[in-house]
Amino acid sequence: MKVGVIGAGAAGYFSAILAAKENVDVTILEKTSKPLAKVKISGGGRCNVTHAAFENSKLVKNYPRGEKFLKKVFTHFSVKDTIDWFESRNVPLKVEEDGRIFPVSDNSQSIINALQKEAIRLNVKIQLNFSVDKIEKAGDRFIIFSKDRKIDFDRLIICSGGNPKMEGFNFIHGLGHTIVPPIPSLFTFNTPHEPIRKLMGISVPEAYVRLEGTKLAYQGPLLITHWGLSGPAVLKLSAFGAQWLHEHKYKTKAHIRWNSDWTEDFILQNLLNFKNQHPKKKISTNSLFGLPARLWEHLTENSEISEESIWQNIAKKQLNKLVQNLFCYIVTVEGKTTFKEEFVTAGGVDLDEVDPETMQSKLVNGLFFAGEVLNIDGITGGFNFQAAWSTGYLAGRNAVYKF
Template sequence: MKITIIGGGAAGFFAAIAAKSHFPDAHVCILEKTSKFLGKVKISGGGRCNVTNATFNSRLLSENYPRGEKFLRKAFETFNAQDTVNWFESRGVALKTYPDNCIFPLSNESQSIIDCLLQEARKLRIELYTSHSVESIRKTDKGFEIETNQGKHVADRVIITVGGQPKSTWFSAIESFGHNIIPPVPSLFTFNMPKEPIKALMGVVVEHARVRIEGQKLVGIGPLLVTHWGMSGPAILQLSAWGARILAEKDYCCSILVNWLDEVKEEALRATCTSIQKNHGAKMLQNHNPFPIPNRLWIYLLEKNEIKPETRWQDLAGKHANKLINTLINDRYEVQGKTTFKEEFVTAGGIDLHEIDVKSMESKRVPGLYFAGEVTDIDGITGGFNFQAAWTTGYIAGKNAGV
């Protein structure tokens, strides 16, 4: 039995290791087009590698995927976040869970994960080929013929784990097998705001903010970071993931509305302001910021509404009061473009999940052809969810490829 994995990333290595572990007599190899394996693992999480997320309830875990939630809910029954933790820890990789449930290697080095996967692959005698760019795949009576820039490979089973392919001819090869491809678009990106003065506050973080695209119901919740190009942080990344297709259709030009006070509504905010005017009326606005936002942002919002920072609370009234209240909970900004988040490119789109058997990751159209990782129409929000999808789908594909 010859099992060939195309793509030497997280899903590819997990598929290869699972295949060789379950079918020790099989010949298993990985073909990677670049000169190094696990390149995305290396740079992920700022070089730390967010291995998974400590959401150990599979239903709750699956809710973090804008595309693929129902599919993964079933897949997680086979291999979930706890299985990932057990897998790495049993191979000597110590892990640490942070307050936001993100799980990283205790070493804080992605190389710990890379070394573990390479060591396991070599121990199992999986053949590893770099600089092998696949040019075509053909189904034959006996299996598959794979043409690469280094020559021809034959295989009984093929697992495709080439990752997200935003501008690739790769999908044309898969389409030739009759597969439906959901057109890929970027996901997980930050917002560029070239015309917005708030960029001068770069480095300011609001821990609990809500952001939505004007005219849409989608909401991003969590910390928001002001950058020198616009806005980033979990709230923005979450919104970019859930709104990936909407934003692509708008060519990444839109208006967003920010509630700097999280869930606070207008009525409650007015009541707060009235109470402050009653109890702290003599204090200047610049000296009495009653909200959970940094003072730099507070002063910026005052000046944005042409309110002098030395104004006393008791003198805040009329249109100035109304404008400030509206800005705190409904602050409007123009987005004109996007920036990839920390070199971590994630795409929404790929192989239609309706054409993949969730129990095996095998194509429903082509027997012996399997898919895993981001080449499928699966993507998660930031926080270790994309790697978890890679481990899960890779494991299932490998476990079943030799059947």
Template structure:
């Protein structure tokens, strides 16, 4: 019976441990903190965004700024339909929301946590908390793990330690010869300290276009205005695909927001002028156009120099032109980012060219496997990071017994 040490008690670690144990191995998870599956707990606002209803692999891989080519091979072995089947066959039904995100019907992440712990327990997986793996030494007989200054021997190792913002966290694997791609943040909100827009926290717009000035990066989706700037799925997606560029700019750039999509600038202007002609006596502030939230509309007319008590007939050409510009291309100055530590996602980690996507084994050290965010893989928000964790964990766990 092979003895396997799994480093990290997150989603990928548990999934890898379960599938290694199913193959008959004696498995121990070593978790450095005092709790396991903490990211699962907070994901999706405590509901756990298990995966995303992107059933075609060709569609699925488009949601990974880094690691898409690597994952394409891996998804051939375990993809979204397999994730859904795995959870539902064990009594945890999943539901699909309108945006494609998939959650347990219970709307509670604890449902997912309980299942993973039960499966691991049923298969005899031992979980050691507050057990930091300080060193991994490869020998002819296997691996010596230095844990809390004492040592233990295992035949094989699965590294599923998660992402970290600090390069130092990857030193254990660097000493084994692996290249580390410097970790940088992904999935963060844009801070706009000088923007008056911050005075509208809580205002949400269902579909806007956000573009990063000086790049080709532009996406459409829901946007949320916060106390510190802008957030929401469209911003998080931009932060993921623009992670390296934004890091190089020290998170200082201009962001362009198009509040109304599907219309050219001149069409927006024409709509404003037509409304003015049809309703000259109406107060501009009272009737928001283009289905924009009232507070946002009031902000936009104020920024165009239109008084809150003004009627449409009182608006001069210059004010209409400015309002048109602000609806079509509202410029925000980004200065910094905000990351939620519990849901922190990193771009960077173990270089993918040193890992075989078919079995998740190191190409440099035999019997050393990797799974999850410790790899240089990250997805956008919406369940994609968990899908990568399930897939790589499944393959790593299964592969430990096939060598």
């Protein structure tokens, strides 16, 4: 039996390895000259392999699209299975404080080496610079056409990843599958006309960010950059709000509470207590609530409090405005920026047309899917890789079974 795998990313390699374990002929077709390129750059070059969410019911909550589908997938290959797989191949992993899991080496090459070594051991072949133009089903076989060559297989696993354009899915659409139009997910917010950009580099550990007029909100670390807002709170919000933000052309207002636990009463009471205890201290140069000094200075300035003002002279209007800036600082968002090189898209092959128990197409016998080519995407933190390992496991294992 000949099994073809389109795409040499995480899902492609994993499904090829699982298929090759059954002593069949496996070939990966990769359109670029660099296999596992996304694995190489992920996590700042450290590769965020998975996340320490060991209960599947909690794990699936980190996928804006694909939650119900993945609930079934993860029963077959879980986070623990991922850890066991890599550690049994001499890649020890570690859990960081925020739950992200990395190789102890802090080097993505450790993950790449493990995958490539296993693929070589199992005689997986790879053809680079093979761009798929068209796929035809001829009887029980799949014929793959590239510009100057063609190759045929008994079974086919498509792991071609996400694509920002519909044309990138043409060869799949040609097989009769529905493609959910791709839109960006996991991006940062551009705030080109906001003075807060001058505070680039400043971060807070537990902000709460909400999109105005919606229930879309997320909390977590927030980073101010030279183009706007970033950090896990914004990236997660961009993923869950991907469709809404796309429909609103990435123009909205973000409401920021600089600490997710604060209430307006808590803020006001603390400010009044400090005023009573230190009436002659300058307001702008004595940062409260553990906020970075430059951020505090900006918030006081935004509350129309002068640099020389002391607490005993603060007007009620200024005090109320400072409470508002701490509890609900409003930023105008105009556009987005892809998060590093790790672009993730929502959209892809419609999940209603794929069996979550096997990853086989419900429309085309012998055709399987794995990874981001499906309408599945996770938030930042190793979740997209976990979906790749799990769907790749099922696709590779089931592709070699006789129907």
